[in-house]
Amino acid sequence: MALFCCDLFKLQCLKDLKQIGGEIENSRPIKWVYKLNYAQFIKDISQNVQSGYLVMISGKNKYFNIDRISNFIKEINNLEAAGLIICSNKVVSYLTYEVIEIIKQLKFPLFYLYIDINKENKVVKEICKAIIIDNINKISEKSILKDILDNKKLEIEFVEEKFQLFGMNINNLNQIGIITIEGFEDLGKEKDYKSKSKMDCICNEIKNVIKNVCVINTMSVITTIKCNSVIFLIQKFNDITKFEQILFKIDVNIKEKVPGIILNFGFGGACSGIKGINKSYYEAEQMLNIKRIDGVIGLTSPLKNII
Numbered sequence: 001m002a003l004f005c006c007d008l009f010k011l012q013c014l015k016d017l018k019q020i021g022g023e024i025e026n027s028r029p030i031k032w033v034y035k036l037n038y039a040q041f042i043k044d045i046s047q048n049v050q051s052g053y054l055v056m057i058s059g060k061n062k063y064f065n066i067d068r069i070s071n072f073i074k075e076i077n078n079l080e081a082a083g084l085i086i087c088s089n090k091v092v093s094y095l096t097y098e099v100i101e102i103i104k105q106l107k108f109p110l111f112y113l114y115i116d117i118n119k120e121n122k123v124v125k126e127i128c129k130a131i132i133i134d135n136i137n138k139i140s141e142k143s144i145l146k147d148i149l150d151n152k153k154l155e156i157e158f159v160e161e162k163f164q165l166f167g168m169n170i171n172n173l174n175q176i177g178i179i180t181i182e183g184f185e186d187l188g189k190e191k192d193y194k195s196k197s198k199m200d201c202i203c204n205e206i207k208n209v210i211k212n213v214c215v216i217n218t219m220s221v222i223t224t225i226k227c228n229s230v231i232f233l234i235q236k237f238n239d240i241t242k243f244e245q246i247l248f249k250i251d252v253n254i255k256e257k258v259p260g261i262i263l264n265f266g267f268g269g270a271c272s273g274i275k276g277i278n279k280s281y282y283e284a285e286q287m288l289n290i291k292r293i294d295g296v297i298g299l300t301s302p303l304k305n306i307i
Helices: 066-078 092-093 097-106 116-140 144-149 154-167 199-217 240-257 273-293
Strands: 015-022 034-039 053-058 083-086 110-114 174-182 223-224 229-235 262-267
Touching: 015 097, 015 174, 053 116, 066 083, 066 097, 092 154, 097 229, 144 154, 144 223, 144 229, 144 240, 174 199, 174 240, 199 223, 199 229, 199 240, 229 273, 240 262, 262 273
Parallel strands: 034 053, 053 083, 083 110
Antiparallel strands: 015 110, 174 229, 174 262, 223 229
16 A cells, blocks of 8 residues: 555545646656755755655745746656646646646646645645655564453553554544444455455455545554454544444545445453453444344444444
8 A cells, every 4th residue: 555646636635735747646656756946946956866865846936937846847757746736726826738738748746735835744744644644554564462462461652653653643532443343254265365365355445545545634544353353452532423434435435445345343442451442342342242232233323432
């Protein structure tokens, strides 16, 4: 999994982002954000751009020069930048047919974002946070969450350090969610899952969806797999509506990836510390058990009692 230009539109901080041209479906993965203002831009500092950088230009765009923009795009494309965002809609009138043709030929993603200059740094931070979460998810396959739920003897300093890598705090309020696969025997035999255990593949698919949705929403998450369930740990949500929207997105994306799958969701309350995580996990399991007894599946139980 990686963050690409096509994922930018999914970030809340970039809801007003518009694409001018170029190709985003097969774009380069975004490794970091490099922001420069107009005063820096006219000094031609493209040599500071590195492979995978998403470049943002801000400033007095009425002074933009077409030749300078064209050359800058060519140079940062040669340096394998991921894309370019120009932070104003005023500059669009300066982007002639020549520039459009250049980005079309290079297949280089070019965007504009009309935004208050005081909010630009916040946008940069949100994109960088999404990149960091994505990188953590890639390198942290062995989950600390599994060790906690298996009741292994863990030093609190070790757990705190691991949580910090995920951008989380063991001493803050965190809560467990469980997504379990119901009626597994009724699923069709998809050829994509023949090379490996079918259940393992589907659980990994679910885990990847959870991570992807969390990256897009710049949320930190820790996941693990247990039997036919995927367990995830997130920080306490104060906004129930947003939490429900994220869960709905996870549900929809999983069902798109694995047609015919029947999912059930269980959630525990928000607790702090290692014991708190186990308590939240117990509550999530109990919710699932009650739902099964009542014949209830999916995202049907109200969340207000656990948030």
